[in-house]
Amino acid sequence: MAKNIFKKILLSAPAFFLLAVVIVTVAAPWISPYDPDSQDLLNRLQGPSLAHLLGTDSLGRDTLSRVLHGGQFSLSVALITTLFALLVGTVLGLLSAVRGGWLDELFLRVNDLLLALPEIVIALLIIAVMGPGFFTMVLSVGVVAWTPTARLVRSMAAQALSTHHVEASKHVGASRWFILRHHVLPFVAGPVLAQAALRFGLLLVLLGSLSYLGIGVQPPQSDWGSMLAEAQPHAIRSPWGLIAPGAAIFLVSFCVTLLGNRITHVLGGDDVLATETKAEAHD
């Protein structure tokens, strides 16, 4: 049964596409046609050609090689942030559901506050204090990113805890840990994973926007967002510099969302976007 579910999720076009993206990104140092930093000032802002499949940027660097290398940064920050959100969100959501009382109350207050403050403003504040960088990016976005997961976990865990199975287990004297592991986690895992996929897509776009504003990744490092910012002034002459990293962000984010959606579908749930809705409607 479980095997079947995995098959259904993984044997799909978005999954294959993502796998390809991951392989290509990890292998970027070996398969890129050029060194992403090597400049060729005589061949600047070229359109696509056989020598440069996606053209060159304003310093004559190969756009394809830069997209491949930029992906390492973009995808790893987004992945780490997503894992961070998943972990923190699940732990806090479970705690809040299991312990209840003042902890739950505090949880709701903090959630409300973070919900009211726009993500990008919070990120801005943290970056202003800590200066830009890889770790700051993770932290500045991670601070808020855990809340939807936590809300979803909390509401689903509460639902799970109120079932007859759990009541029965309690009577038999099962430990809290046992109940969590056998009744709550399996129930929560699917939707939470699906939501994490959605979150990854949203975070990829958000993190890119920080780099686009110039407060994310700092040169000489680059990611897809900073490539977009660099390409924008030249867009009229060479729209490829804009289209390539933009499409990369879009396609990865899109496919991850589709994958998340597949997870919810296979589990008999609704649209993956509804996992965020549901969490909000329950509060």
Next chain:
Amino acid sequence: MKFGRLSAAAGFAAIALALTACSSTPSSPAPEAAANPDARAVVANFRAPVSNWALESDDAYVLSIAGCLETLTKYDQTTKKVEPMLATSWKQASDTVWEFELRKNVKFQDGTALDAKAVAGSLNRVLKATAPARAVNPKTISKVEAADADTVRVTTPAADPLLPYRMASVNAGVLSPAAYTAKGIDPMKHCTGPFAPVSEKAGQSLTLDRNENYWDGEVKLAGGEIRYITDGATRATQVQTGEADISMSIPATSLATLEADDKISVLKADSPRTSTLYLNNSRAPFDDVNLRKAATMAMDLPAIAASIYEGAAQPATGPFAPSESWANPELGVPQLNIEEAKKLVEASGYKQQKPLEIIAITERAEFAGVATIIQEQFKQIGLTAKVVTKSYGAAEPDVLAGNYDMILSQRNRMIDIADPIGFLQADYTCEGGYNLSHYCNKDYDKLIFQATTETDETKRHDLYRQAGDILAADAANVWLVNEQAIDAVGNSVQGYVQDPLTRYVLTKDLAKTQ
């Protein structure tokens, strides 16, 4: 087809460059069609007012560009001299006292007459500001008073041959007494210029109407609008779409696109800014003049000018732009010489322990690219460097404290007054308040001190030239490229004269067809 258009644009750029090299003040084409007296011009300006129009702040530039704020004197780009404006004449009554005779029958836009009391009132407010202006402050001017109704007496703490230049600075602008309200400065209809501000959309734009009673004759446009558009690419787009008639300070990145557009003329002039790789002269390795020279030799300046600056900058020959009258015309662009530079590095005995840091400030987007080029060049002469990008504010404390290797920055040599004395003092004298490179040479200091009291302009400029030669001989910094001021103007605009000091845009002679 695509490539054809590109190469045509490149060719055009080369021609335009050659043209600007010989003409001193570029202006838009001579009028052919008749001007429309009801037309209004939209200017996309790079600066947004942020200080509630305080005249000691850069907000005053916005009022000057708008054709509202005027000063007693005016620096004329073509004659390179200080000319009369609200004052018709001035004389030095003693070493430290100057008297300015005001123009008769000048009225503020609110109808009140311009008199010595109003002028003294405006200037004294600027002198009292907590954050004083650069050119007009208690260190340069000790007292301003009305000697009689039409005479303003200005006293300086020491003899200052540059006072007439200071009175042309934007911070010495004159507003009607009614402009100074309890809530701050209200510029609406309170200037003397050809255009009167009538309304402002906060953070967006200032709208102006023609001043029907302008003292200097008929104003051709019915009015204008100054839009605050801080993003350079957006300014370029706005003039291309026709939303703006004049876009100021076009970034180099947009230059080729605009030059390929036949609905627009692109004007260029030497700006008083030189992009510079500041070297920390106070610690190793760049306390060694030979290593500083090696750094200069390692640079391919024409390549930097042509690539990152897209031809919107000229390779620098030294600390001054060649068009400035105090520049040494014999200085040429330093030649790329990797071999010689390598030898200098080896001969110096400098052993590199960790990579040198190049700070690229984020305020100038192109510096990140420049820094990566410099990094590559340094590699060739056996020095490893790494690039760090920071906001200028984050870098400044370390740089002023002498705690850095190299920083890419640029400074305006003639900020506020059309004479480089303030810059030469602050940036290169031993005690200079803004000596980023921590450069110190007693001979240089002596020349600059001499220049501060030299009344004869030719002699003064000669002293500047000698001082500049010392800087070049000491290779104090690596002067990379002289930036160009670039304005883009729609074809319906007539009579626009580009001002590289960005003081005058909406003028009485500006007009539009249709």
Next chain:
Amino acid sequence: MLLSSFAVFLVPFVSPGEPVRSLLRARMDIGAADEATVQAYAQQFGLHDPMLVQFGRWLGRFVTGDMGISHISGTPVADQVLPAIAVTLSLAGSALLVAIAVSIVLGVISATRAGSWPDRLITSVTHALIAIPEYALAPLLVLLFAVRWSLLPSAGFDSPASLVLPVFILALRPISFFTVAVRSGVRQALDSEHVLAARARGLSSTQALVRHVVPHGLLPLWTMVGVWFAGLLGGSVIVEVIFAIPGMGRLIFDAIVDADIPVAQGGVVVVVACAVLTTGIIDLVHKLSDPNVRIGVRHG
């Protein structure tokens, strides 16, 4: 609100660089401010006092409705924050109206024809919309609509035309989430006993749809509108930067970059207040029209 304003307050105390110099730079470009000037300027705004004294002073004034004075312009913060929030409210409001209208149409179509090709198409589109990086799409749209075809202004905030592109870009992500909410809401309403009863009474399917299904199916939407409204208030930084719109997002962004703390504080507090207010109102509306009470549809 207090917590967030205190967080803003901390920024200049812990960030690198000297905040007073950055204030002066905002007034006068990159330039030399001597030490005396820096001291005098700091004195004027009491920036040398201990952190908590400064925060206490700000708080004391704030509770009386005084948001303080901008350290850059010297004018009341309210004079900057209020016009900016008005701009952002209209921007976010228009974007949400567009999103609501579009998502109701898409959501109802896809709910009433679940599984058909229009439903699948709409679902794909909604998933695609949230994946679009607006900072890539916006410059491309400007390139096409403003530069190439001269149909719309490239930037600014003066005419209805200048709103088209920013509102469109801002509406994309809400459209996705709203459409999904409408679809699931309407589907549940379709299955409810109430609607079955109405159909049994002889109402045509269209009548039933318009009278019963849609109104009740939209209930989950309204909760989301509140949340999104809050999010868009400060979340439109990117769009405001690209289109040179003098709204709240850009105001806060610039204020933090220039270390103009009173403005950043005032901005954040106002954004949070608006957000709390809207979610509160939506909550109230939601409670008053609780579907459990009125039609017995279980939501969630």
